[in-house]
Amino acid sequence: MSIANKLYISQINNWVGDIEENGKKVISEYKKAVANNCDLIIFPEMTICGYPCDDLWQKKYFIKKCQNKVLEIANNTISNKCSIILGSPTIDHYNKKDIFYNSAIFLSNGEVKKIFNKRNLPNYGVFDEKRYFEPAQFLSNIEYNQQTIAVIVCEDMWERKNILLLKEQILDFLIVINSSPYSIDKHQNRLQVAKQIATTINKPLVYVNQIGGQDSLIFDGSSFVIDKNGEIILQMKSFAEDYAIIDIIKNIDNQNLSENRNQSELIINNYVNNFTIDQEDQIYSACIVGLRDYVYKNGFKKVILGMSGGIDSALVATMACDALGSENVELYALPTRFNSDQSIIDATACAKNLNIDLNIISIDSLFSSMQEITNEVFKKNSNSDKKNIALAQENIQSRIRGNFLMAISNANNSLLLSTGNKSELACGYATIYGDMCGGYNPIKDLYKTQIYKLAKWRNLKVPSISNLSKKNVIPNNIIIKAPSAELRENQKDSDSLPEYDILDQILYCLIEEEKSISEIVNQGFSSDVVKKIASLFYNSEYKRRQAVIGPKISSMSFDKDRRYPISSKFKY
């Protein structure tokens, strides 16, 4: 004899704070599960409110609204055999105090049958859950359709103690609901940990993750199921909504029940496992999901950006077309006397490849007028030295562009994209209030060397979630020419910075690996170069603090991962 539970795994894009629409999406998915004769539908962590809600989670009336929505959803299960597991914040009362939890909730027969509270609250990196929630004291499980199911929430899976606890329990399978943000290699780590757990407890593991961009976090979905032997039985899509239906089958031999508790089998229906994508595809997809969701979740449809003829803006323009369609992207070239004809040729060619007419508007006369007025002030002031004045002149151009683009953005209600890469932001080489202007920066967490790789990759491949089916959109000359900000005569990035392959290695040591100057020098880099880069890096904290957000790609992005004081004398 065998007992089967048919599971519907729902990998949805739930919006932060949009309790109403998230609820509707849950119901709509639930109906599909019912139509497919499923016994249980499983949603990601914080299904009802999105993740992360930050200080919204401190508002009691916000949590109450979430709870009310959960009860409303529970009503749908009254006369259906299909139950629901979803995520929501919940309030408990203890010692006359309100205690908030991050919960997985089991809804069945119109009722909340069980609440599983998260035990391990992440409070590192991009996470601040100890600010909002109390940890659960223990793990628990539920009997459902003659199968015993343990349910845990995200971080609980990563804590070895919990796995040892689960090993002691009698259960048929484990469900993990997640809002696990993307970063390079994150999915490999998840699979590794999940495999270890499945083989340790000798039971199948169902991992459900949300998908979508939420400010600087990108959830990649990539939900999966692993059998008791650690084999990946199901791998769902990355960076797109998806669903899957599987059967968890338990063979019961009445003669010897206890021995056969281990016999749960998985059968996956109507599903093909073909969603492994290469690293460039992952990174690129994360950038366009982040951009697309930021634009839509903030009520915009269109974006604009400045095209310099360089690789950064060319890649951002391409990502924007991929994310939103070329018809929703406006491109402006705003040259001064320092921009070469070749730059305009390159920018025009790239725009044309993207099916967009480049707007070319000279700002040189504006620059001249501003120079005239500021030069008079500089002359009067004895504090101005030549080097500083030269820098001021460079920044003036960038800020006129910022002003111009923001005016278009204001007038057309289109979002301005910023195009500074991670190497530039790390060194403080972007102009604050100039090219740093904008509402989102899709390449904020990409080093310059990654920008080149992605540009080459995009010329060869079209990401599956793209709105632009063309290849070879970035002209080769943009990829091969020496990078320059073109803010003075014959300027090259390499005038003041080492070559990018060296620079990026040093920055990676400083940022991702948090190494000291002496540790980096010991790795074989020039002491002078490392000191110069570290000094640029530590002294530009104030700029990064005022920078626009962008998608987290690395293990140490500038938005929520890295939290440093501006005023600090520790620069080693």
Added chain:
Amino acid sequence: MSIANKLYISQINNWVGDIEENGKKVISEYKKAVANNCDLIIFPEMTICGYPCDDLWQKKYFIKKCQNKVLEIANNTISNKCSIILGSPTIDHYNKKDIFYNSAIFLSNGEVKKIFNKRNLPNYGVFDEKRYFEPAQFLSNIEYNQQTIAVIVCEDMWERKNILLLKEQILDFLIVINSSPYSIDKHQNRLQVAKQIATTINKPLVYVNQIGGQDSLIFDGSSFVIDKNGEIILQMKSFAEDYAIIDIIKNIDNQNLSENRNQSELIINNYVNNFTIDQEDQIYSACIVGLRDYVYKNGFKKVILGMSGGIDSALVATMACDALGSENVELYALPTRFNSDQSIIDATACAKNLNIDLNIISIDSLFSSMQEITNEVFKKNSNSDKKNIALAQENIQSRIRGNFLMAISNANNSLLLSTGNKSELACGYATIYGDMCGGYNPIKDLYKTQIYKLAKWRNLKVPSISNLSKKNVIPNNIIIKAPSAELRENQKDSDSLPEYDILDQILYCLIEEEKSISEIVNQGFSSDVVKKIASLFYNSEYKRRQAVIGPKISSMSFDKDRRYPISSKFKY
């Protein structure tokens, strides 16, 4: 017979990350304590590294450097009878893992005699200590010169459980070392809690706090000593470095030792208690300490700002002169056709009162050129509606000013001050990349109605820490005229916002009290007005995320207290 311990309380301004200089300050203070024949010198929490160090606290080599400095300082106590209590992060090793603590360290006879680890780690509001440290499992004390001293760290004092534990212990007095940031009424709360503890444990309490500005946090010092009856025996300065020497005297009756454990008395030497200051003085002093320390700690000497003739920039200019001296403040008026003559008259008069020549430079021709070029683009674009174009035109002016002032800032290496108040930032009425440009905003956490109060107060009083001994510096016309951004013909703030006394009350409910729209309407405010304000507030999160920092004054400032998602549909 009696036993006396002479205590030196050192209320210093220790800089974040400046281990070397903080160490020197400790030694210099220690020498004064020795010269005064003291037995023990007490420094604030995190003496060695400053507070808060944010992610510097995650760097092991940073903590190691702090520990080494502590050992170096300990050497000074080898042949001196005076011991030291100071604060530092420390590393312990447990189960092959590094564990970081926030510690108070007792140095005596050249050695680390005892380490007291913080038990309650604040992880709310502006605090993130659970991100960095492990909590201590228990409280402890030390025998010193025949007195038993309990030492706790900051938040430990605020946890009732700890007080009950202390009550059970046999001790002579309690020392609390702190990095407790200022906010309105904070000191009253501290005194109240401390009094309750002193009377509960029936022992004197010595409270040592640091002073100084660290990015958006201002430490007010205000160290104090309370006797066992809850009386304030010593109140040290607010917003200035200070020291005090007190004697803790224990009477010992050999016949009846146990009964007389309670007999510690306090005698304060060479000290006068006259440092109670009114609320306006506190707020104003917090703003100028924040500004002064941000400027100095980031290597600047001079500041510049734009003077509009309005009250915000007039107050910021005055604060800058108070903080840095008039000789280090440059003022620019940058009018367009929309700025009235009266504004220039008012700005000039204010500058003159501050002993500064106002630089008046028209930007109207720059505005015209920019208008010309952008209007052509607007005409071509069918998406631009009239209202949006009008807004774009307003912002253009503000951004030309930002560009101009940043050019001066770059050329002269002077810090640009931003002058947006809390009401404006809450409603999103400041222009991003325009008047929001700058490195510090001393009035960022002040509502418009507070700005008026402070301006009137400053005309009557000179703060004790000021560099400008003049009163009546802000012309009365600036205080009495209707506020206007002067970005279009005859514009008044009240055209689009309710009067500031209403606006600020609604904002206070939304921000400080975190109330919902319906709760605020139930208080008696117009539903339409509350909805409009709430919508402005929630929709301008992206601007605040890119805003410059400023001193925390309220219980809910925008910098570290309030952490909200940008993309969020929850706007109730």
